[in-house]
Structure formats: structure tokens, C-alpha cells
Amino acid sequence: MIVAQQKPIKDIAQMINDCKKVLFVGCAGCVTVCLAGGEKETAVLASAMRIKRILENNPLEAITYTCTRQCDPEYIASLDNQVKDVDAIVSLACGVGVQYLAERFKDKWVVPALDTKFIGGSTVHGVWEEKCxxxxxxxxxxxxxxxxxxxxxxxxxxxxxxxxxxxxxxxxxxxxxxxxxxxxxxxxxxxxxxxxxxxxxxxxxxxxxxxxxxxxxxxxxxxx
Amino acid sequence: MPEFEPKIVAFCCRYCAYTAADLAGSMRLQYSPNIRVVEMPCSGTIEHGVLLNTFEKGVDGVYIAGCNLGDCHFLKGNVRAIKRVAAVKKILDEIGLGGDRLEFFHVPASEGTKFAKVANEMTERIRQLGPSPLNKSAAGNAQKEGGQTA
Known part of the structure; x- marks a missing residue:
């Protein structure tokens, strides 16, 4: 699988600092298995961002959606209606997913929440190693x-x-x-x-x- | 101005802390009325998202009460809960709410007194920290009384 890790929250926050409504898009593929960008991680990041922005007196409307895969056009097509009124899209997929979203939604600011690290597998729960x-x-x-x-x-x-x-x-x-x-x-x-x-x-x-x-x-x- | 009364959610494992709460009641112990107990099948069932959502709803403090190390009914649920709490405390620090509003406690089923002590301790800690900025009712009360919101 592709192994990725979430960027520091402050870095992600900086990318969407001037946005009022943001769509956080998870991916049910590799990044779900390496616990970086699945449905749960997407909900946690969106929640953390909402809290952070309330504390900064700059409330954020954060909505979430998790695609079956972000690296296939047919699975991101379901986002078409959801992106209409958002100021930015935060992708919790690998670099491939971010690029697919940026390509499909040409007028939207698409940013990565993860750093894509390597191709590998898990050795024990919570540890992944590069193998290919x-x-x-x-x-x-x-x-x-x-x-x-x-x-x-x-x-x-x-x-x-x-x-x-x-x-x-x-x-x-x-x-x-x-x-x-x-x-x-x-x-x-x-x-x-x-x-x-x-x-x-x-x-x-x-x-x-x-x-x-x-x-x-x-x-x-x-x-x- | 009336003293700030924190709203605290206590996620309690049914095999230890929840039973200790029953014991505290049987022993007629007095403890802080600020806590709202949520029964859990094991402290290890707690998830990062649930903790953050609880804070988002406006509670001032949250704690998880699980078994002593080595006593978990499911062997290692409490160890997992401790790790998750540590991870969420880090997130809370990063986003500015403060990890001190979240804690993990060991409360064995046989120690009703410890259940009461933990409830009082956490209430006092949150009282010192003041209302959560996400707690709209506390902020509203403070404003009505001419106080400052956090």
C-alpha cells in the first residue's frame, strides 16, 4: 500500500486560513489502512479544525466525505455537488488523490493534508516499513x-x-x-x-x- | 458573580469505574455533581473522534476512567485508551484548547472513594482552567454577569 502520514495541524490550518467553508475528503484505499486519511481520520481532522477556528474567532464550516478511492475518476465524481459552495478542498489521500481532485475541480483550491511517504506494509499494528x-x-x-x-x-x-x-x-x-x-x-x-x-x-x-x-x-x- | 460550574463528561468502563460509581453511591459518598457519567463496555473502546466531538459540543472537561494496569477485562483495553488519550491531548494542545482538559484515570471497581476523589479532582482542575471557549452557555452566563469569556 501507499503509506502516508498527516501533516502538522498548524500547517494544514495555514493552507485554509482564509476559507470559510471547506470540504475534507478522505480516501478508503491505502491511507485508510495506514490510518492516515480514512473516514475516522477525516472526521478527527475536521473536528480539530472547527475547534481551532472557533478559538481564533474565525469559524470554519467543515464538511467531510470519504471516497472509495480518490485515484479513480468515477469515485470522485460523487463530490461534484458537494464542492459547489466550498472555498477549498482538503484531501486526505496520497499525492495521487490530491492531483485527481485538483484536476477535476479546476476552480477550487485543493490542498494536501498528508505527506505521502512510501510503498510498504505494516510490521506490527501502527508501524509501517518501506518495501518496494x-x-x-x-x-x-x-x-x-x-x-x-x-x-x-x-x-x-x-x-x-x-x-x-x-x-x-x-x-x-x-x-x-x-x-x-x-x-x-x-x-x-x-x-x-x-x-x-x-x-x-x-x-x-x-x-x-x-x-x-x-x-x-x-x-x-x-x-x- | 456565581462560581463557574464546569460541565464534565466521564467515560467510565463498566468493569471498574462505572461499578466504582455504584459503590460510591452505596457508600453514601458525596462527590462533585458536575460530572456526567457515560458507561463504556471498556475504556479501550474510546476513539479520538468521540473525544473531540465531546469537546465540540461544549463540555469543559472530559476524562476516561479505566481499570488498573493488568486488570483490564479485555487484557489491554486500558493501555490502548491511555495511548489514545495522549494522542488527543496532543491535538488539543496543538489547536489551542489545551490537553489539560482531558485526562485518563485508573479507578478500580472496589474503590468508590477513588471514584469520588477523581470526580472532585477533575472538577477542581477544570474550574481552575475556566469555561471552555466552546461552552456557549458558560460564556453567555459570564457575559450576563459582566465577566470575561475565555
């Missing part, structure tokens, strides 16, 4: 299911480097050395010979180095 580097060409079959692109601080393909000490990364002793994990797992699987294959330089044009990316499935496209 979105490199565009997965190599997990060569590395025992452990991604060196994002979990190795240097993203090296033929590790470990000299900074690996007692299974930890030199960047921070709380970070596991991804290449130590890869070695241990491949050893347990009896596949250490696969690590002897030297990996050539990665084609980063399939990642962000090739500019913004697009994925197309022509077989599912609907002709107009």
Missing part, C-alpha cells in the same frame, strides 16, 4: 524475495558492501542489511549459487529516470 522501490523491473526472484533496491541503503545489486556490520547497515544500526538478509535466506533455501551470478547495471530508464511512467492494458480499454 517502484523500480519498474522486479528482481525479487534473484534476491530471495528481499528487495535490495529499497531495503539496501545504496540500492546495490551485488552486495553486501563494506558497510555491513553484524547484519546491520552502516547508515543506521536499526536498519537491517538487506544483503545479509538476502544471503541468509538464499542459504536457507540452498540457492547460494544463484548469488554468484553477477548482476549487470540496472536499466533505470524503467524507473523514474525515464520520466513519468504510464501503464496501458489495451485489452481492457473501453472504446468511446
Amino acid at each position: 522501490g517502484l523500480c519498474g523491473e522486479c528482481i525479487l526472484h534473484r534476491t530471495g524475495g528481499i528487495c535490495p533496491i529499497i531495503r539496501c541503503s545504496k540500492s546495490i545489486l551485488n552486495g553486501p558492501c563494506g558497510g555491513s556490520q553484524y547484519g546491520k547497515c552502516e547508515v543506521n544500526k536499526d536498519i537491517d542489511c538487506a544483503w545479509q538478509l538476502i544471503y541468509d535466506r538464499m542459504k536457507a533455501l540452498g540457492k547460494l549459487d544463484k548469488l554468484m551470478e553477477i548482476q549487470p547495471p540496472k536499466d533505470w530508464s524503467k524507473s523514474r529516470d525515464g520520466g513519468p511512467r504510464k501503464a496501458i492494458r489495451e485489452d481492457v480499454m473501453i472504446d468511446e
Whole structure:
């Protein structure tokens, strides 16, 4: 999932300081699962903003709505009637959702309430870790299911480097050395010979180095 | 000018504080009439949004009363409530209402005296803090009496 975290309340308040009526839009996708921008978080933020603005003698009318997803046009279409008389829209989605709202509601001031952090998953309740580097060409079959692109601080393909000490990364002793994990797992699987294959330089044009990316499935496209 | 009488909501776990309230009554203990008790199946069922909404409705103070650590009927509900209260106190500080208006207390079922003590303590704390700026009735009364609103 995409993992995001809420911005400080004062920063969000600053963005909508001159607005009298604001629509807070949550997203029932990834940000609900990482407890940053779901229905509950949207209600809490709206409530906090209403209280803050009353205390500042600048009352705010804050309404809320949570879309099934903000990253699909059909799910934000249901906002069309609600945005008509608002001065601003605060999106509690990832950066994708904010852009979808800004694109659909061209005459509205759309602002983000979250900082989009990374692609990852939860380890225990309340803790999320980065797991995928979105490199565009997965190599997990060569590395025992452990991604060196994002979990190795240097993203090296033929590790470990000299900074690996007692299974930890030199960047921070709380970070596991991804290449130590890869070695241990491949050893347990009896596949250490696969690590002897030297990996050539990665084609980063399939990642962000090739500019913004697009994925197309022509077989599912609907002709107009 | 009459003394400010705070309006306080006490979310009480049925396995401890709510039972302690019954005991306080049986013991004929006198405690602050300013609290409004809400029975909860467990203090751990409290949510951030409920606490903020309670303040938005204009109450001057809120507290959650749960079991002693290790005594929760659902094992860790009170631990979760303590963490949520801490998080909402931080929000209240950030938005300017003040986290002191919210608190968590441990009130075992066997301690009616502690239930009364906590009710009095919280009432006194909120009285010192003054009416919540969101409490329209308190602000109105203060203005009628020529006092200052917070």
C-alpha cells in the first residue's frame, strides 16, 4: 500500500486560513489502512479544525466525505455537488488523490493534508516499513524475495558492501542489511549459487529516470 | 458573580469505574455533581473522534476512567485508551484548547472513594482552567454577569 502520514495541524490550518467553508475528503484505499486519511481520520481532522477556528474567532464550516478511492475518476465524481459552495478542498489521500481532485475541480483550491511517504506494509499494528522501490523491473526472484533496491541503503545489486556490520547497515544500526538478509535466506533455501551470478547495471530508464511512467492494458480499454 | 460550574463528561468502563460509581453511591459518598457519567463496555473502546466531538459540543472537561494496569477485562483495553488519550491531548494542545482538559484515570471497581476523589479532582482542575471557549452557555452566563469569556 501507499503509506502516508498527516501533516502538522498548524500547517494544514495555514493552507485554509482564509476559507470559510471547506470540504475534507478522505480516501478508503491505502491511507485508510495506514490510518492516515480514512473516514475516522477525516472526521478527527475536521473536528480539530472547527475547534481551532472557533478559538481564533474565525469559524470554519467543515464538511467531510470519504471516497472509495480518490485515484479513480468515477469515485470522485460523487463530490461534484458537494464542492459547489466550498472555498477549498482538503484531501486526505496520497499525492495521487490530491492531483485527481485538483484536476477535476479546476476552480477550487485543493490542498494536501498528508505527506505521502512510501510503498510498504505494516510490521506490527501502527508501524509501517518501506518495501518496494517502484523500480519498474522486479528482481525479487534473484534476491530471495528481499528487495535490495529499497531495503539496501545504496540500492546495490551485488552486495553486501563494506558497510555491513553484524547484519546491520552502516547508515543506521536499526536498519537491517538487506544483503545479509538476502544471503541468509538464499542459504536457507540452498540457492547460494544463484548469488554468484553477477548482476549487470540496472536499466533505470524503467524507473523514474525515464520520466513519468504510464501503464496501458489495451485489452481492457473501453472504446468511446 | 456565581462560581463557574464546569460541565464534565466521564467515560467510565463498566468493569471498574462505572461499578466504582455504584459503590460510591452505596457508600453514601458525596462527590462533585458536575460530572456526567457515560458507561463504556471498556475504556479501550474510546476513539479520538468521540473525544473531540465531546469537546465540540461544549463540555469543559472530559476524562476516561479505566481499570488498573493488568486488570483490564479485555487484557489491554486500558493501555490502548491511555495511548489514545495522549494522542488527543496532543491535538488539543496543538489547536489551542489545551490537553489539560482531558485526562485518563485508573479507578478500580472496589474503590468508590477513588471514584469520588477523581470526580472532585477533575472538577477542581477544570474550574481552575475556566469555561471552555466552546461552552456557549458558560460564556453567555459570564457575559450576563459582566465577566470575561475565555
